[in-house]
Amino acid sequence: MEKAQDIAKFVDTSIFHVIGKCADELDMPCYVIGGYVRDRLLNRGNGKDIDVVVIGSGIDVAKRVAKALPGKNNLSVFKNFGTAQVKHGNLEIEFVGARKESYRADSRKPIVEDGTLSDDQNRRDFTINALAIGLSKGEYGKLLDPFDGLKDLKDGLIRTPLEPTITFSDDPLRMMRAVRFATQLNFTIVDESMKALASQASRLEIISMERIMDEFNKIMAAPQPSKGLALLYKTGLLEQFLPEMLALKGVEEVEGQTHKDNFWHTLEVVDNIATRTDDVWVRWAGLLHDIGKPRTKKFSKKVGWTFHGHEFLGSKMVPKIFKRLKLPMNDKMKFVQKLVKMSSRPIAVVSDDATDSAVRRLLFDAGDDIDSLMILCEADITTKNPKKKKRYLKNYDVVRNKMVEVEEKDRLRNWQPPISGDEIMKAFQMNPGPEIGQIKDAIREAILEGDIPNEHEAAHAFMISKGVEMGLKPAE
Structure with a gap:
């Protein structure tokens, strides 16, 4: 992380000098704030999205900056929101006037008034997002950190600037953002905020599902999604929008025989997939691959616990879940549904007496999604027994070798009928x-x-x- 005395160096660029000069000409102090500052301090890239808060009119400063910057710049003004955006090269710079907000209990839409920089920092979701750096004369390069956000960055903590219960109740989407940042940055949510998440979880109902899923998919896209999924479960947030996952939780015992806890197993599967692909929809398939197990679980003295047909039932549940969560009801949903339905197919062709016909049907049915299917199936191996894990992975090597042999001979991966x-x-x-x-x-x-x-x-x-x-x- 950047040292405090080195903070000014990343604003020593022409773009920030231009913004500061334009703001000075209008006598409107301005500051770069939020995610750009946080990520630069964490050395997480140079950042292409820059938020600038203005003590005055963000729109007026944006117009002046768009004219002052060299080359062609795209200016967009959103008068109703009091904001403007300037696109300059690969940068997107958002300008907004400093505000203070108050909320009604039944809405996350705040009553907005003009405010000071302090008011604007108070309304930020977390201390690490309230960090601001001056761009105007006399404050250029100065860090304004009223909530010790720099220390929280160093300590890896997610903390709200104000009392967390109020922060989360005012805008419940901040609860999803808390989990998202903790997951993306591998930070810890402080105890006080964790308790507030649990107490305010039901407030998530006033947030649109589209916005919830936007945050959730960012959690799913993180290097270790299980961190966020576990936090969502522990705080009661997951129950608010994906209760089917909670049905996977727990271990039942009959006559001394138990089955694994399919909830924690599923989180391991998603993490395993995350090491192999960035495709969030393959990760979704991992998340839902056992979703049909609770309704198909049976016990018999002869064979113990069984989950016959859980893949088929799970695949039938996928469209309903996607529709409720406002996820795309297109080829993305069909892809997830297909992988869930086929998640046990590859292992069926492991045995030495498996026919080429079985391999052909697997290739034919999976088509171009065969590689994603194999990633899911191999990720499904979560045993802690090294010998078992090695044996299971070797089984899938057998499957892959058989597929290569058949594919070279029969070309079925992207099969087209030879006769029209x-x-x-x-x-x-x-x-x-x-x-x-x-x-x-x-x-x-x-x-x-x-x-x-x-x-x-x-x-x-x-x-x-x-x-x-x-x-x-x-x-x-």
Whole structure:
């Protein structure tokens, strides 16, 4: 982290000199504040999003800055909100007048009034986001840190500037942000704030699901998502929007036989996936891969605990969960649903007597998502027994080798039917009808079973024989 005496050096750039000069010309002191300051102090990149708070009109300063900066600059003014944005190169600079806020109990939309820098820092969510650095004459490069945010940065703490219960009750989205920052930065939420999160968790109901999911997906995209997921569970926040996850919690014992706690197992799976891919939707598949287990759990003396069909049931739950959470109901949802449904398929082709047909069907059904599916399946190995883990991973090596062999021979990963419907109609001089689909299905099954190779000539010959078998007459 930057030393306090070195703080001024990262504002020693032309962009900040221009902003400060423009603000001085308008006699409106201004400060760079929030995430840009925090991340620069933590050496987390140079930052492309810059927030500038102005004691006066943020819009007026933004207009002056847009004219003063060299080159073409894009100015956007949001008069209703009293804000403006200047895009300069790869930078996006937001200007806003200093404000103070008050809240009603039934809304997160504040009553906003003009305020001082102190008022503006008071309304910030966390001490590490209330750090400001002067850009105006006489204060240029000076750190203004009324809540010891610099110390909290050094100690790795998430703390609210004011009393946390009030902070979270006023704007409950801050609760999700607390967990998000703790996860992204690997910081600790202080005890007082943790207690406030738990006491105010139900206030999340006044926040739109879209905004909750925006924060949640940032947690899911972190290097170790389980940190945030565990915090959401412990504070009661997870229960507010994803109660299905809580149903996975706990271990049941019958006649001395127990099953694993599928909640904590799921968090491990998501972390394992995070080491392999940044794709948040693969992580979502990991999060939901066992979601059907609570409703399929059964115990029998003969085999113990079973969860038969949990993948199928879980896949049926995915669209309902996505719809409720206002997540995209498009190919992203279908991708997650597909991986949940197929999450036990690869292990079925491990045994030595598994046929090439089973491997072909796996490749055919998974298509281009086979690599993501294998990441999920291998991440699902959370045993703490080194010998078992090694054996399970070796099993998946067997699966991968079998897939390579079959794929090289049959090219099924991105399979396209070798015979089109038009070719079938032309071959038998017929109009569209159910027979065409029946012949195409028969060709696909013959290829998957290995009766014919995935080649046009063989498929054409099979098509003719199948059509004749169905009573169709080939064209002369």
